[in-house]
Amino acid sequence: MGSSVDNSYMYKKVISIGTVCELTGLSERQIRYYEERELIFPKRSEKGNRKYSFSDVETLMDIANKMEDGLQTSELRREIKNKEVDKSSVNERMIRGQLNAHFRRRD
Amino acid sequence: MGSSVDNSYMYKKVISIGTVCELTGLSERQIRYYEERELIFPKRSEKGNRKYSFSDVETLMDIANKMEDGLQTSELRREIKNKEVDKSSVNERMIRGQLNAHFRRRD
DNA sequence: CGTGTAAGGAATTCTGACACG
DNA sequence: CGTGTAAGGAATTCTGACACG
Numbered sequence: 113m114g115s116s117v118d119n120s121y122m123y124k125k126v127i128s129i130g131t132v133c134e135l136t137g138l139s140e141r142q143i144r145y146y147e148e149r150e151l152i153f154p155k156r157s158e159k160g161n162r163k164y165s166f167s168d169v170e171t172l173m174d175i176a177n178k179m180e181d182g183l184q185t186s187e188l189r190r191e192i193k194n195k196e197v198d199k200s201s202v203n204e205r206m207i208r209g210q211l212n213a214h215f216r217r218r219d
Numbered sequence: 220m221g222s223s224v225d226n227s228y229m230y231k232k233v234i235s236i237g238t239v240c241e242l243t244g245l246s247e248r249q250i251r252y253y254e255e256r257e258l259i260f261p262k263r264s265e266k267g268n269r270k271y272s273f274s275d276v277e278t279l280m281d282i283a284n285k286m287e288d289g290l291q292t293s294e295l296r297r298e299i300k301n302k303e304v305d306k307s308s309v310n311e312r313m314i315r316g317q318l319n320a321h322f323r324r325r326d
Numbered sequence: 327c328g329t330g331t332a333a334g335g336a337a338t339t340c341t342g343a344c345a346c347g
Numbered sequence: 348c349g350t351g352t353a354a355g356g357a358a359t360t361c362t363g364a365c366a367c368g
Binding site: 128139141142145149159160161179184185186 | 348349350351352357358359
């Protein structure tokens with residue numbers, strides 16, 4: 113396994129919201145709102161505190177840019193869905209590739 | 220530039236002590252004590268909260284193992300100093316290597 | 327020496343809501 | 348729609364200290 117995306121630390125949800133504010137320049141209100149609109153998906157700690165990954169921070173900076181460009185959260189939501197579609201077609205290709213590699217000798 | 224160590228997110232100090240506890244299994248007391256003994260060096264946020272990097276977390280797990288083996292913090296402190304010496308000799312070599320590369324054509 | 331703990335205070339985060347537009 | 352804010356509470360983190368060993 114191991115595609116171009118791995119990096120381990122990039123996806124670990126360990127950053128609390130205050131630090132994310134410093135990193136992104138966004139307010140807590142904004143960050144929570146983007147979650148409500150399903151643009152980001154922080155983990156929750158035992159007692160309910162939001163934890164973000166570096167990847168989430170990057171996503172938030174993208175969101176901040178798009179919002180500045182006048183886009184609405186609903187439009188950003190669509191973009192995300194499309195990326196998910198992209199991903200699954202990539203996955204399909206990967207699986208097809210593996211199958212090909214696996215059965216090649218039998219042809 | 221750019222040695223084998225880069226990884227960007229690995230060294231960013233963004234994790235608060237509670238999360239570090241979860242990640243390492245150590246108590247806050249232990250983590251603060253290892254700082255007092257100069258084995259780790261968290262950053263401080265505006266209002267004085269400690270922030271750790273993933274690299275710090277790894278260091279702490281090493282420390283935890285060594286402590287279990289019965290080592291003292293003073294001994295671990297020495298190990299760290301030695302690593303710093305290693306690093307500067309590596310740096311020396313890198314610089315020497317670059318100088319060599321730079322002046323090779325003149326020889 | 328290394329770590330637990332109670333103490334008191336300050337800062338963090340959470341939720342639900344009202345406000346403006 | 349997106350975001351600010353005051354409200355009240357719960358959880359987090361901080362420091363300095365006493366304790367045991």
